[in-house]
Amino acid sequence: MTGAAEPLREASVDVIQRELTAFARRARAAAARVHPELPLVSYTLLAHIEEQRGCRATDLAAHYLLDKSTVSRQVAGLEKLGFVERRPAPDDHRVQVLHPTEAGTRVLAAAQASRMAAFRERLEDWPAEDLARFAAYLLRYNAAAASPLPGAPAN
Amino acid sequence: MTGAAEPLREASVDVIQRELTAFARRARAAAARVHPELPLVSYTLLAHIEEQRGCRATDLAAHYLLDKSTVSRQVAGLEKLGFVERRPAPDDHRVQVLHPTEAGTRVLAAAQASRMAAFRERLEDWPAEDLARFAAYLLRYNAAAASPLPGAPAN
DNA sequence: ACTTTCGGTTGTATAGTACAACGGTTCTTT
DNA sequence: AAAGAACCGTTGTACTATACAACCGAAAGT
Numbered sequence: 001m002t003g004a005a006e007p008l009r010e011a012s013v014d015v016i017q018r019e020l021t022a023f024a025r026r027a028r029a030a031a032a033r034v035h036p037e038l039p040l041v042s043y044t045l046l047a048h049i050e051e052q053r054g055c056r057a058t059d060l061a062a063h064y065l066l067d068k069s070t071v072s073r074q075v076a077g078l079e080k081l082g083f084v085e086r087r088p089a090p091d092d093h094r095v096q097v098l099h100p101t102e103a104g105t106r107v108l109a110a111a112q113a114s115r116m117a118a119f120r121e122r123l124e125d126w127p128a129e130d131l132a133r134f135a136a137y138l139l140r141y142n143a144a145a146a147s148p149l150p151g152a153p154a155n
Numbered sequence: 156m157t158g159a160a161e162p163l164r165e166a167s168v169d170v171i172q173r174e175l176t177a178f179a180r181r182a183r184a185a186a187a188r189v190h191p192e193l194p195l196v197s198y199t200l201l202a203h204i205e206e207q208r209g210c211r212a213t214d215l216a217a218h219y220l221l222d223k224s225t226v227s228r229q230v231a232g233l234e235k236l237g238f239v240e241r242r243p244a245p246d247d248h249r250v251q252v253l254h255p256t257e258a259g260t261r262v263l264a265a266a267q268a269s270r271m272a273a274f275r276e277r278l279e280d281w282p283a284e285d286l287a288r289f290a291a292y293l294l295r296y297n298a299a300a301a302s303p304l305p306g307a308p309a310n
Numbered sequence: 311a312c313t314t315t316c317g318g319t320t321g322t323a324t325a326g327t328a329c330a331a332c333g334g335t336t337c338t339t340t
Numbered sequence: 341a342a343a344g345a346a347c348c349g350t351t352g353t354a355c356t357a358t359a360c361a362a363c364c365g366a367a368a369g370t
Contacts, residue, residue, distance in 0.1 A: 012283070041357065057317070058316080066358080093367080128161065130292065141277065183358080184358080224350075227349060227351085229326085316367075320364105321362080322361090324358080324359085326357085328355085334347100337344100
């Protein structure tokens with residue numbers, strides 16, 4: 001067990017828990033404010049698609065821990081908006097490779113820019129060193145969260 | 156302007172942006188896994204109610220940047236579950252002060268415990284120093300995010 | 311060939327949220 | 341004091357995000 005004799009750790013974990021939760025609560029509303037054009041979470045998916053220069057729906061589901069159906073609908077939405085394009089894979093007829101369209105790339109760039117601007121403004125007066133450490137912590141935390149806990153039921 | 160001649164800052168901000176977003180995406184699902192009993196965001200509201208030892212719905216809305224109607228329904232849900240109680244304010248007949256019930260306090264404690272456990276497990280092998288710094292960064296970030304940006308339209 | 315497994319879609323259900331309209335209350339202003 | 345404004349909360353409606361389960365077609369394993 002993690003020692004009960006470490007109140008400092010406990011307190012830190014508690015704060016982290018609380019603050020990450022607070023952030024999560026606000027995130028959606030904030031995102032909607034920052035880029036109302038790109039409806040939603042699709043922004044993230046589109047970003048991933050673009051970054052990977054083409055990927056399958058299953059990859060998205062796996063990477064973001066989303067259900068297939070959710071991804072399917074999100075992608076359908078993006079397609080209807082004309083931001084992604086599906087191309088059947090030549091070798092495997094089951095998969096369809098997703099690519100951003102010209103419009104998709106454009107809108108994504110715009111959304112990323114305003115998003116970045118919002119973050120930059122909030123982090124404006126942070127020393128570079130703290131920024132770097134904060135980034136590293138988040139990466140580390142999320143990496144741990146991504147892999148299901150060892151003993152978890154993983155349902 | 157934040158200097159364009161600081162690629163390190165940019166990179167850090169980018170990572171922070173991405174990772175916080177990733178966290179936000181997963182948070183809800185994770186919360187549902189950790190405490191399915193307490194339907195979700197309600198957990199946060201209930202926690203706030205308890206912490207404040209009684210508060211009004213409007214306070215919740217203001218604090219969490221939620222619409223009145225959303226809070227109204229959340230509270231209604233919590234009440235139906237028997238976790239909060241409304242008491243009319245003696246002085247002002249418009250407001251109703253929210254208090255956790257016995258059951259509410261109990262379930263909240265349980266949820267907090269399992270939530271904490273999950274976080275603790277994920278943060279298990281972090282040095283205490285890093286935990287403390289991570290917590291501080293999150294506090295700082297959220298404090299900045301809570302106050303609407305100076306130039307923001309705030310629509 | 312038969313059966314799994316895999317990638318994706320669709321049906322259905324639920325949580326969370328917003329906006330707009332409304333009903334009472336209380337406070338302001340004339 | 342009467343009229344109007346501001347405030348607190350609820351309800352109607354709509355939409356996004358999400359999951360689970362059932363399904364279809366294609367591919368891989370036996």
